Amino acid sequence: MKFIKKLVNIKPGEGKMVLTFFLFSFSMTAMMLIAKTAKDAYFLSRFEKSLLPLMFVGVAIVIAPILIYYSKLSKKLPPRVLLLITCSIFFISFIIVQPIMTGWVIPTVYIWIEIVGALMVIQFWGFASESFEPQQAKRLFGIIGGGGSFAIMVIGMNLKPFVNAFGTDELLYVSAGFLTFATLFGLMAIKYFKKTQVKKSITTSKPKKIKKKDPFIIGIGTIVVLSAIVTILVDYQFKIIASSSFPDESDLVGFFGTFYSIAGAASITMQFFVTGNVLSRFGILIGLLILPLFLVAGSISILLVPILMSASFAKFSDQTFKFTINNSSLELLWLPVHPVTRKSLKPQISGTLKSFGEGFGGIVTFLLVKIISIQYLSVVSLLAIVGWLLTSFRVKSGYVKQLESAISKRQIDFEELNVDVQDAAMVKTIEETLSSDDEIKQLFAFEIIEGLPLHSWEKTIKKLFNEGSVDVRKRILSMAWDEDLILTNDDIIAAMKKNDEVTSEAIIVAGRRKLEKVLPDIEVLLESQDQEIRAASAIAIVELGSGATKQAESILIEMLNSDNELTQSKALERLVDNDNILTQEKLIEFLSNKGTIISNVALKIAEKRNDEELIPAIISNLDVPKTSLQARETLSKYSDEIILNQFESLLSSEKTMRKLRLGIVRALRDFPNDESINHLISQLSSTDQDIYNESVDSLLAIARIEPLSEENINKISEEINSIANKLYALYETIKILPENEDSILIHDYLNNEIQNILPTLLKLGVMGIPDTPIETYIQTVKNRDAAKLPFLLEFFENIFTKDQRKVINPLIEPISIDERSKIGHNNFNKLPKNLNDELIASTYDPDKWKSVISLDYLLKSEKTDVIKSLDWQKVEPSNANQELLARQLQKNGMNLDFIPKERFKLEGLELAMYSTLEKTIILKSVDMFKSIPAENLSRVAQITEEVEFEANTQIMAEGDYGDSLFIVVDGNVKIHKGDQEIVRLGKGTCLGEMALLDGEPRSADATVTEDSTLFKIEQEGFYEVMGSQSEIMEGIIKLLSGKLRDTNEKLMSK
Secondary structure, eight states: OHHHHHHTTOOTTOHHHHHHHHHHHHHHHHHHHHHHHHHHHHHHHHSOGGGHHHHHHHHHHHHHHHHHHHHHHHHHSOHHHHHHHHHHHHHHHHHHHGGGOOTTHHHHHHHHHHHHHHHHHHHHHHHHHHHSOHHHHHHHHHHHHHHHHHHHHHHHHHHHHHHHHHOSTTHHHHHHHHHHHHHHHHHHHGGGOOSOOOOOOOOSOOOSSOOTTOHHHHHHHHHHHHHHHHHHHHHHHHHHHHHHHOOSHHHHHHHHHHHHHHHHHHHHHIIIIIHHHHHHHHOHHHHHHHHHHHHHHHHHHHHHOOSHHHHHHHHHHHHHHIIIIIHHHHHHHHTTSOHHHHHHHHHIIIIIIHHHHHHHHHHHHHHHTTTSOGGGHHHHHHHHHHHHHHHHHHHHHHHHHHHHHHHHTTOOOGGGOOSOOOOHHHHHHHHHHHTSSOHHHHHHHHHHHTTSOOGGGHHHHHHHHHHSOHHHHHHHHHHHTTOTTTSOHHHHHHHHTTOSTTHHHHHHHHHHTTOGGGHHHHHHGGGOSOHHHHHHHHHHHHHHTOSSHHHHHHHHHHHHTOSOHHHHHHHHHTTTTOTTTSOHHHHHHHHTOSOHHHHHHHHHHHHHHOOGGGHHHHHGGGGSHHHHHHHHHHHTTSOHHHHHHHHHHHHHOTTSOHHHHHHHHHHGGGSOSHHHHHHHHHGGGOSOHHHHHHHHHHHHHHHTTSOOOHHHHHHHHHHHHHHHHHHHHHHHHHHHSOOSGGGHHHHHHHHHHHHHHHHHHHHHHTTTSTTSOHHHHHHHHHHTOTTTHHHHHHHHHHHSOHHHHHHHHHHHSOOOHHHHHHHHHHHOSOOOOOHHHHHHHHHHOSOHHHHHHHHHHHHHTTOHHHHHHSOTTSSOOOHHHHHHHHHIIIIIOOOOTTSOHHHHTOTTOOOOSSOHHHHHHHHHTSGGGTTSOHHHHHHHHHTEEEEEEOTTOEEEOTTOBOOEEEEEEESOEEEEETTEEEEEEOTTOEESHHHHHHOOBOSSEEEESSSEEEEEEEHHHHHHHHHHOHHHHHHHHHHHHHHHHHHHHHHHHO
């Protein structure tokens, strides 16, 4: 058994899965062969032969809509249910029609059996693709497909003895029996399904438009159509001549059985021993030409000598070469085509276009046989084959160009290729890429050939392993660690002894390969000061299972328990497969680690272990930006059903923290299905605008993959009205709010809310046509581009409904606030009318920033009656509100006896010179922070220190390393080099910002010229705040970009 596994390249743990699919393939093909032989024999013996071409047409017409309906059904029903339903229908139909096989039942059954065969093949390969990883598929699909070829041999040889003993009226019963076995093996295969049901391919670029007139694509389509026509013509000739040669139905079935068994044996030989060698040695052109050239010989034979041997040769050529070397060549042709184009056009060409060719071939055959003898159909075949041959030459030339272009643009993905073959052009192009001096090209070449046999590039890989960069050598080790012919044991030992960055990887490979002779060398390395070498050596010894295994295990445990995060991560990385030392409980602990380095390593391990027990701990990492992407990648390897159930539970719980809720909403876009859409729509009821916005973004991302249902589009239409109402309410509040120094923060908040909500409204509006580049249009709206805005409004006229346009367009048009207010009142009843009511509601708001700026305005504008009317139990006792009230009490002496002091802890609170709100307003006046919303800027205000300097005090000296910036609050600062003054900075100016960002030495001296107060922001605290507030990062990037543009313009003008 081990010898067989090694011979067919089955790796440990794959045996049962391969056997299940092999038997599934065998049973399904046996069922199809018997049923198809029966329907051919019944039609040719019991019905009008001249109508056979119309059967080809009937199949072509009927099968397309049925496959479309089946595709829709497969998205709604679980695979197990769908398999049971379809197989039950097929089984019952076979049992019912067998006793009544006369008259028009025969042509109906003829078409029905073709449909059964097509659906069973789709289900089989669908199950296989859900169970095998891409690298496994390329290696094992040929083996499991061999089950079908083996069935053709075995069943074909036994059909003749069977019909001699039992006759032909039992064939569909036997077929139903094999269908039963196919169903059982299909149900067994489901347990091997991969955990993820949705895969999205990652491409480096996206074409603006699919070029349907691409000559290369047209060439592929032409080959498919012409080959379909020729197949129909040859099939008709073969069946009619066979039925004339064997007028007895049993003899005809026996002949078909023998013929198919011989063809099956030839197919197995071709697929395993000829196809790969021909393509790799002679290239894709020969692969494309073999079938039509053999069909030329077969068609000429029929034309000259229209006997069974000639027809059998032509049919044998079509049967044997079409499903082996020709199919593999066509698969290779699609490989360099852009993924988006391939996904769109390949099903159309291999499905719709092929059916058209078969239908056209059937009509041509039906018409011609009325006026010419059967052998002269070969003339039509030969004409079609000439076109086929000429097109193949043209396509080969286009293939080489497409391949070179795809590799240079990084648009090729061998995971899309489910056959383990390589053609000469592909081998040569990848060889040139590997031989390039560009490390990035070399790494990409390894990326695209991962999972393919590496022997074609053996010499180049060996050379790169000895001379390549560290990353290239590590990549080779990870790909070829178990391939002795590519990397010998001596190569691994030599890499171990180089003492460079690849050494640790080589040590682990030595352990995996059980290289006992290097054990003494590895044991010495257990004492290495390099933690990576130490961990690698320990895990290698554990893998070897001999020597200082106890010491190795204790070292790994010690490293796992270290206080040093890097030491822990080095040990963790090496314990992916060792659940004795790194137990599930320990891994869950690491997944919950506060250190992002540890968490990310633990997430990668959880991805490989694929244990459902780890899911809650994985999900908990969605709330941290530095771990959320890896957490999403890890979750994609688990069952959609389990993940979405967990998400539903967390989203429906009030205890779920806001950051985790946001992380889940973002992650839902990785699961584009109805359940995710329902979860996201449920979040549109959230009062948290950030959660609302993220929900809309995720909905749009899903809609671009899977269009939303009409029901969901209607729900979103209701949301459009609701959000528009909210925007008009914000504008109305701006209108009734006085514009003065007291209201700076409220105005900033309201305008920022509008800028935050309006893009979401526009995204909701395009959910029905999600491919609209709405993000570009939003930028046009934000920038108020006068030249583009009219065109944009015209576009919205065409996508929004009349009622939607009435309220959306005025929010975009450059009109006065009074005009906008009038439109708002005409369309919505509930808009703000009384400012005091709005301020009271905002003060009660759970949003801490909204509450404090509203209360601040009430205090500054001395609205004493309103303040006294507040229900203070509804006011959030936040730190900001506490500071504001305490300052008002201590600084201004306002009588606040009516405020519950215990609730707000007003007594004994130490206050700085400036409040957080005052600091925020000052920061907002600085160029560096102008574009940043005040709410986000308040985080910077909290780490801002007030510093007072006496006149002529030096703040910074040229050459000092900068770790802070200063903002002049009051006074003046002179920037100078020695005695030479460069510039004088007054109130609201900023100095030292470049040193804060890049840590470089100060470029000049800075001295205060009078008693001054400055704000100081330390680098460490600023980086921490900037890391958690993307808006601050964006504001600073915009500032620096603006400065860079100004500098460029000045240089260009000179």
